Amino acid sequence: MRWHSAGDVRLDDVELELPLGPGMVEAEVAYTGICGSDVAEVKAPFAIRPGRVHPLTGQEPPVTLGHEFSAVVTAVGEGVEDLAPGDRVSADACWRCNRCEACVSGRYNLCRLSGSIGLSSDGAFAPLVRFPAYCAVPLPDQVSDEVGALLEPLAVGLHALDRGGARAGERLAVIGYGPIGACAALVARSLGLEALVLERHAGRRARAEAEGFATLDPAGEPREVAKQVRGLVGSGGAEIVVDCSGAVPALEAALEMTTRGGRIVVAGIPKKPLPVDAGRMVLYERSIHATLGYANDLPRVAAMIAAGNLHPESMITRRIPLAETPAELFRLGADPGDDVKVLVEVRA
């Protein structure tokens, strides 16, 4: 499934463009999840830059989408010694330069040249995918192929919680129960924090309730919503609020629902600049942390699942064949309904 331009994604028959050069891996795709960013790139391109050759991947659009996947290694390039044909893997989607200060310090999600599989290079809505071996994340036996395709968004949830310094037993509110909100709430549970989920959509709220989360419809004024949250989580409010909505009133409400010393983690990208009441932060040491993707988090998620601490299967609300994927992107862009994660069965 190839992205050609805004509003133009379709199934094409093409040869793999990336060479299986040194340090590269080729794999047969099993499952690929549809990400909010795939939907966003079709509506209003953000990461894909038409007419620009990516400095790390050497590719330019059109590009095959898909960066949340599980696959089986079919071939490896020169110098790849820790992977072999037959290995089951998922992938960290981040291309990185491995030289800039961010990369050297281990925060390659902030790489100056960063790119993503499935946006900056051909991705996994295709039978075969090639990517750097450093991206490969071996799947433990306990992690199924379906769940292997969830490691990437779960890593986003884990990274967000780490950014907020989440600790077991703290009170947590998660705003938005889309794929990332669901990942944050599920990962938090396995870390010993039980989320209160704020979600406007009744169907998604029902999904969160079915998962056992307390929920709230954050209708109304931010201060009123915050008051309801304090009533539900107790005492002064939540120690951590993870905003996965990117909605304009969410940050204001988040600030009001945190307890003294609370941390707000902004994971959604607001559509326009938001005013922040710095006075409410100084009184009393509330802080805001931005989170972007993940760095070295997929193996940790795989280990949590393998240990039986994390059960993300219920996030998958629908499975579709690759042939239906372009239409599905348009449908999700128009109205996601109560879907959380739609999984594409690439390996027929």
Ligand SMILES: [Zn+2]
């Ligand atoms: Zn994604």
Ligand SMILES: [Zn+2]
């Ligand atoms: Zn770098």
